[in-house]
Amino acid sequence: MLNRIGGMRTSFFAAVSIVLFLVVGCCTTVVVHMGSPYDRYDHNRTRAIITSITTGSTEAVTRVLGDEVYRPSGSEYFLRAQYAENDSSTDILPAANVVPLFTGVSLPLSAVPVKGGRSDRDDLIDFLAEGPYAQVGIQPGETMGDTKSTRIAYAPVLDFLGAREHLSGGRDQVVRRLSSLNVVFADDVMDSRYRLRAFAGVLAFRFEKFWFILYQLPRNDHYSRLVVVPERGKAQDFPAKKPY
Amino acid sequence: MPINPHDEIVLTLLQVLGPLNGEIRLLGRVSDPVIGNPSEREVFFLIPDLHLLSPQRRQRFKYGFNHSGSRLLAGLLERIATLRDSWEASRNTKLVTIQLGDFFDLWREFPRSAKPAEIPDDACGDLRDILYRGIDRGGPCLKATMLLGNHDTKRSDPLQEIPFRYKFFNRPQDEKPFLFGTHGDAFDILETTLPDAIEEFAVYFIGTFVEPNKYPVMEWSKKTAGINKSIGNLEEAVTDPEHALEPPGGAIQVSPETPLPSFVCQEIHSPDNTANPYFQKLYRSIDIAREKDLPGQHVRVVTMGHTHKASLILCRPSGGRPMLLMDVGAWIENCTYSLAENGTAVTEPSAQLGVIHGNDARIYQIRLLQRG
Numbered sequence: 293m294l295n296r297i298g299g300m301r302t303s304f305f306a307a308v309s310i311v312l313f314l315v316v317g318c319c320t321t322v323v324v325h326m327g328s329p330y331d332r333y334d335h336n337r338t339r340a341i342i343t344s345i346t347t348g349s350t351e352a353v354t355r356v357l358g359d360e361v362y363r364p365s366g367s368e369y370f371l372r373a374q375y376a377e378n379d380s381s382t383d384i385l386p387a388a389n390v391v392p393l394f395t396g397v398s399l400p401l402s403a404v405p406v407k408g409g410r411s412d413r414d415d416l417i418d419f420l421a422e423g424p425y426a427q428v429g430i431q432p433g434e435t436m437g438d439t440k441s442t443r444i445a446y447a448p449v450l451d452f453l454g455a456r457e458h459l460s461g462g463r464d465q466v467v468r469r470l471s472s473l474n475v476v477f478a479d480d481v482m483d484s485r486y487r488l489r490a491f492a493g494v495l496a497f498r499f500e501k502f503w504f505i506l507y508q509l510p511r512n513d514h515y516s517r518l519v520v521v522p523e524r525g526k527a528q529d530f531p532a533k534k535p536y
Numbered sequence: 537m538p539i540n541p542h543d544e545i546v547l548t549l550l551q552v553l554g555p556l557n558g559e560i561r562l563l564g565r566v567s568d569p570v571i572g573n574p575s576e577r578e579v580f581f582l583i584p585d586l587h588l589l590s591p592q593r594r595q596r597f598k599y600g601f602n603h604s605g606s607r608l609l610a611g612l613l614e615r616i617a618t619l620r621d622s623w624e625a626s627r628n629t630k631l632v633t634i635q636l637g638d639f640f641d642l643w644r645e646f647p648r649s650a651k652p653a654e655i656p657d658d659a660c661g662d663l664r665d666i667l668y669r670g671i672d673r674g675g676p677c678l679k680a681t682m683l684l685g686n687h688d689t690k691r692s693d694p695l696q697e698i699p700f701r702y703k704f705f706n707r708p709q710d711e712k713p714f715l716f717g718t719h720g721d722a723f724d725i726l727e728t729t730l731p732d733a734i735e736e737f738a739v740y741f742i743g744t745f746v747e748p749n750k751y752p753v754m755e756w757s758k759k760t761a762g763i764n765k766s767i768g769n770l771e772e773a774v775t776d777p778e779h780a781l782e783p784p785g786g787a788i789q790v791s792p793e794t795p796l797p798s799f800v801c802q803e804i805h806s807p808d809n810t811a812n813p814y815f816q817k818l819y820r821s822i823d824i825a826r827e828k829d830l831p832g833q834h835v836r837v838v839t840m841g842h843t844h845k846a847s848l849i850l851c852r853p854s855g856g857r858p859m860l861l862m863d864v865g866a867w868i869e870n871c872t873y874s875l876a877e878n879g880t881a882v883t884e885p886s887a888q889l890g891v892i893h894g895n896d897a898r899i900y901q902i903r904l905l906q907r908g
């Protein structure tokens with residue numbers, strides 16, 4: 293009798309566990325967080341940008357950005373803003389730093405080299421090749437990863453992003469096309485740069501070790517901007533430490 | 537004689553070492569076209585395993601980063617950063633710094649949970665600043681490529697502030713890199729077969745008996761079997777190990793004017809002709825890169841850390857592909873080697889650095905001589 297009661301209890305707890313597992317599993321949402329400018333690939337890092345030297349100035353300079361642009365104390369590259377009146381701060385930080393907020397790499401992804409730099413596609417490959425922990429969204433590293441292996445591994449996605457017809461037709465069609473590439477879709481995106489309502493559509497999917505986030509502007513017929521952020525899983529990856 | 541970048545590095549290091557009664561010794565050198573570097577522009581500055589710990593943990597494990605009291609390495613790197621800036625301004629030479637992994641020792645720092653972010657801001661702050669953090673704080677910074685070592689993670693979680701890479705190649709003009717770097721743990725059979733948790737358990741709970749580069753209990757017991765010492769003395773033997781380094785002809789004192797022999801290394805003619813357990817695996821890995829037609833196939837120099845034993849091994853098979861293995865050593869534990877002048881063997885804290893410029897690769901030992 294006691295054995296029977298024990299068996300019923302075991303079955304009951306097993307059934308409850310399975311139900312809980314299913315409920316929790318079904319309710320888990322996958323959210324992509326945008327990450328810092330260093331983790332986020334949102335522009336070709338070898339492409340020079342043009343910016344005014346001072347507010348209202350007609351004189352402009354052309355520059356390729358370095359990591360120092362985004363430090364809290366600001367840089368010589370861009371303007372710093374101060375509060376109009378004194379505040380309580382005792383540190384040396386400005387009230388704000390004027391820094392570029394990139395809107396994303398243009399889609400379809402271009403393979404045309406830029407003057408003095410790499411094509412958008414090749415620069416993205418260079419970023420991916422440095423791995424998900426390298427923090428090289430602003431400035432490429434002084435060493436490099438295995439760009440050829442990366443080009444091969446990410447070819448399905450890179451080719452997809454390079455064709456306008458793949459990016460057109462609305463979310464459902466793009467999702468259907470992407471589904472053949474062994475990607476994982478996110479349920480939500482937390483964009484630290486913009487309100488997502490500024491866009492007509494945002495679609496995020498993971499391939500290998502990175503998330504690819506596509507943006508569609510209102511009255512545009514295709515996703516036209518791309519941001520890539522790393523998936524921070526467990527760090528040790530012995531195969532990735534080998535030269536092949 | 538015009539001063540070259542190697543001489544400038546040596547001069548810069550000696551500016552710090554001179555007042556400390558210090559000097560530089562040559563542990564290894566290959567100066568030969570076999571290195572295959574077509575560029576004279578980059579100077580690769582290689583920093584091996586440091587295993588930094590907070591002072592409390594250092595006391596608990598009775599081992600640690602050498603010369604921490606004098607801030608020797610931080611002082612050297614700060615001066616090197618000045619040289620880097622002057623080279624950047626001249627646009628002729630570029631200093632590329634690589635730390636070869638095991639920067640922090642998170643296994644020893646944290647007993648249980650993975651909380652790397654709890655390391656105090658000022659724990660080894662000078663080295664963090666000069667290697668990678670200074671760029672965000674407006675200070676001097678080498679912007680080093682930081683390789684991920686096995687001790688740089690806790691249960692596979694790394695310290696988020698460090699921009700880790702798994703490996704690196706130099707940036708060539710033609711997609712044919714001559715240089716490849718990896719921490720070395722991917723070629724260590726213990727590392728790749730035992731779960732991290734078991735290794736970390738062994739390191740932490742038998743901590744004072746386990747040398748930093750040997751982890752599991754079974755390996756430790758093998759080590760103890762080979763040492764005929766009481767348990768008390770054993771602790772010292774395994775936490776303060778000595779690595780016998782044997783530069784051919786003894787270690788020459790290095791100064792900018794000193795002519796150096798072109799080959800101070802172990803030369804072999806077949807990849808299986810060395811007792812080094814990593815050489816053959818690394819050589820084979822380059823073969824695999826060739827079979828897959830990857831950039832690694834062009835690599836002539838492989839640099840690593842992990843073993844804590846500095847060595848330079850040049851393989852030149854007859855009619856085959858050459859490879860130089862440059863294990864840059866460590867800044868923990870001790871090394872033993874003989875001096876070139878009189879053959880006297882010295883034992884001192886490991887403090888090694890690697891430098892490659894053009895077709896000239898060197899490993900230095902930094903010495904602090906006793907005063908008086």
